[in-house]
Amino acid sequence: MEKQVSYQHSNTYETLNKLTEETKYVWLVFHGLGYLSRYFIRHFKTLDPKENYIISPQAPSKYYADKSYTKVGASWLTKENTIAETENVLNYVDAVITNENISLKLEFIVLGFSQGVSIAARWLAKRQPVCDRFIMISGKFPSELTANQIQHLQTTKVMLTIGKNDPLISSELAKQQIERLKQLFPNIKEVHHDGGHKINSLLFKEYLQ
Numbered sequence: 001m002e003k004q005v006s007y008q009h010s011n012t013y014e015t016l017n018k019l020t021e022e023t024k025y026v027w028l029v030f031h032g033l034g035y036l037s038r039y040f041i042r043h044f045k046t047l048d049p050k051e052n053y054i055i056s057p058q059a060p061s062k063y064y065a066d067k068s069y070t071k072v073g074a075s076w077l078t079k080e081n082t083i084a085e086t087e088n089v090l091n092y093v094d095a096v097i098t099n100e101n102i103s104l105k106l107e108f109i110v111l112g113f114s115q116g117v118s119i120a121a122r123w124l125a126k127r128q129p130v131c132d133r134f135i136m137i138s139g140k141f142p143s144e145l146t147a148n149q150i151q152h153l154q155t156t157k158v159m160l161t162i163g164k165n166d167p168l169i170s171s172e173l174a175k176q177q178i179e180r181l182k183q184l185f186p187n188i189k190e191v192h193h194d195g196g197h198k199i200n201s202l203l204f205k206e207y208l209q
Contacts, residue, residue: 004084009060013096014041016054024051025107025208028097031056032114032139034065034073040113046201057096059115060089076119086122093123104130109207111135113199114168118142125149135207137161138169138197140177147184158185159207163195 014037019026025047031040037056044054058074065073077085102108110131112120117139124131125145134156160181162174169177181188191207193200 014056017049022050027054030112030116043199107132109133113137133157158188166197
């Protein structure tokens with residue numbers, strides 16, 4: 001017989017740069033499968049440190065990612081007990097945002113990479129925060145989310161990036177993803193690159209235009 005308990009849990013997260021009067025953009029960035037936030041956040045060092053403050057939550061489920069048991073990776077969710085685990089993750093993200101106490105006067109950017117897209121999208125849909133830009137990179141928008149749940153994002157600048165040589169996303173899958181997202185976000189902007197399943201920091205300037 002499976003039972004369930006509730007308990008208090010702690011988790012870390014990473015930040016990059018300092019939040020000052022010169023800060024213009026606050027980024028909430030969700031890493032992909034296999035990442036740790038302290039490594040993922042390094043991709044954002046190319047941004048102007050005076051104007052950009054980056055917050056990188058850490059997926060809670062860690063595992064050894066190689067046979068020598070030296071490399072540690074992390075996962076946001078699996079197909080096991082997904083509904084409850086999603087709520088746990090979203091509660092954690094809420095705690096991160098509360099702890100950071102970000103001013104609403106700053107431009108708030110939410111970015112998801114790979115598996116992080118699903119977490120970013122679910123947090124936006126279920127918590128409905130003010131969001132100026134939503135960036136999806138090499139990931140899948142959750143199939144269960146409806147247009148009504150993201151109605152508050154209709155004034156948000158939504159961007160999609162898929163590498164033209166991404167081994168994990170076929171051209172057919174990419175086409176289906178783009179068609180669905182265009183129905184949900186008619187003004188979505190596509191910003192692609194010729195690489196594979198990765199973050200391309202050269203596109204950050206385009207994300208801010």
